Amino acid sequence: MKKRLTTRPLEILVTGGAGFIGSNFVHLLNREYPQHKITVVDKLSYCGRRENLADLEGGPNYRFVKEYIADYQVMSRLITPGMIVVNFAAESHVDNSIKDPLVFSRTNVLGTHSVLEAARVNKAKLFVQISTDEVYGSLSMQSGASLETDPLRPSSPYSASKASADMLCLANVRTFQQPVIITRSSNNYGPNQYPEKVIPLFITNLLEGKNVPLYGNGTNVRDWIFVEDNCQGILRVINQGTSGEIYHIGGGNEIPNIDLTHQIIKAVLGHPDPSRVQPVPDRLGHDLRYAINSSKLHALGWMPRTSFGEGLNKTVAWYREHPDWWKPLKQGREK
Numbered sequence: 001m002k003k004r005l006t007t008r009p010l011e012i013l014v015t016g017g018a019g020f021i022g023s024n025f026v027h028l029l030n031r032e033y034p035q036h037k038i039t040v041v042d043k044l045s046y047c048g049r050r051e052n053l054a055d056l057e058g059g060p061n062y063r064f065v066k067e068y069i070a071d072y073q074v075m076s077r078l079i080t081p082g083m084i085v086v087n088f089a090a091e092s093h094v095d096n097s098i099k100d101p102l103v104f105s106r107t108n109v110l111g112t113h114s115v116l117e118a119a120r121v122n123k124a125k126l127f128v129q130i131s132t133d134e135v136y137g138s139l140s141m142q143s144g145a146s147l148e149t150d151p152l153r154p155s156s157p158y159s160a161s162k163a164s165a166d167m168l169c170l171a172n173v174r175t176f177q178q179p180v181i182i183t184r185s186s187n188n189y190g191p192n193q194y195p196e197k198v199i200p201l202f203i204t205n206l207l208e209g210k211n212v213p214l215y216g217n218g219t220n221v222r223d224w225i226f227v228e229d230n231c232q233g234i235l236r237v238i239n240q241g242t243s244g245e246i247y248h249i250g251g252g253n254e255i256p257n258i259d260l261t262h263q264i265i266k267a268v269l270g271h272p273d274p275s276r277v278q279p280v281p282d283r284l285g286h287d288l289r290y291a292i293n294s295s296k297l298h299a300l301g302w303m304p305r306t307s308f309g310e311g312l313n314k315t316v317a318w319y320r321e322h323p324d325w326w327k328p329l330k331q332g333r334e335k
């Protein structure tokens, strides 16, 4: 099959490109395809940091637009025929979705619908929806891994909003034959992740000499993928994926939270220290386990390249070297 990202210059619009995965994706895209013009649309919520893309500012093939994706008129002006649109923009933190669920519907459902429609009406070449393994809900310890065809059973307002967006995307494929692909990845970690998520929260707490708050008994299992591996998977899907299909992008690193916690402590402090773990009451509706089968994407030639140990060491090194990035964010949250 002919690749979609050829040497011919293309326009690519990335929503949520100032966030964690979006900014890593924009950097990778710019490195691998410098001929393509990238427009980043981001409302710069507390997670969106324009400085994540500071090195691209002023370049001939990069443009930043501070806008809200649920504004259809704006999205319709920005999307032009033949563009590739990659929709990362979302409210992404499960805990926040329990405290303030409606914000999640506005951005993740209505916002996605608005970008999807603007892409359809303005004849974008492809719309890629960045979804999550959380749409399948909790798996038991014995139940293997989810397939792309499995039913969706989201548990949190966050995962329900992402599942709803996926349904809208698939409906547009059926009704309008719109070219759309969905990726569902497992938990990402790596540089530039806002320090509310478990890995950067624990790393930065330890760097500050604090303890780490572990939900419940720590038996919940997540599959971890280094962010650059996910971004490579998204590029692979853009190039070779089939419209109308869903692709899993899993890291193949299923780790119970308690083991994850001890690995982070060892990676930051250089030695084990169980006294740094501070148990806290469990998250409401906390899913026990997520796991996805990624063989459909493996068949397109993609595999995750980064082992968990290597990715964790790279991530710890990045947070150690960039206190100027994360310290103000943590201070802002503690006010």
Ligand SMILES: NC(=O)c1ccc[n+]([C@@H]2O[C@H](COP(=O)([O-])OP(=O)(O)OC[C@H]3O[C@@H](n4cnc5c(N)ncnc54)[C@H](O)[C@@H]3O)[C@@H](O)[C@H]2O)c1
Binding pocket: 015, 016, 017, 018, 019, 020, 021, 022, 041, 042, 043, 044, 045, 046, 047, 048, 049, 067, 068, 069, 070, 087, 088, 089, 090, 091, 092, 093, 107, 111, 130, 131, 132, 133, 162, 184, 185, 186, 187, 188, 189, 194
């Ligand atoms: N982080 C993970 O482990 C993970 C795993 C699977 C899927 N995902 C999905 O990947 C995507 C990116 O996640 P992330 O971890 O980088 O999140 P993030 O919170 O770091 O980034 C989200 C970005 O979207 C922007 N944004 C939010 N609402 C917006 C709006 N209404 N209009 C325009 N911009 C808006 C924010 O400013 C931010 O820059 C999300 O769709 C998320 O559901 C994340």
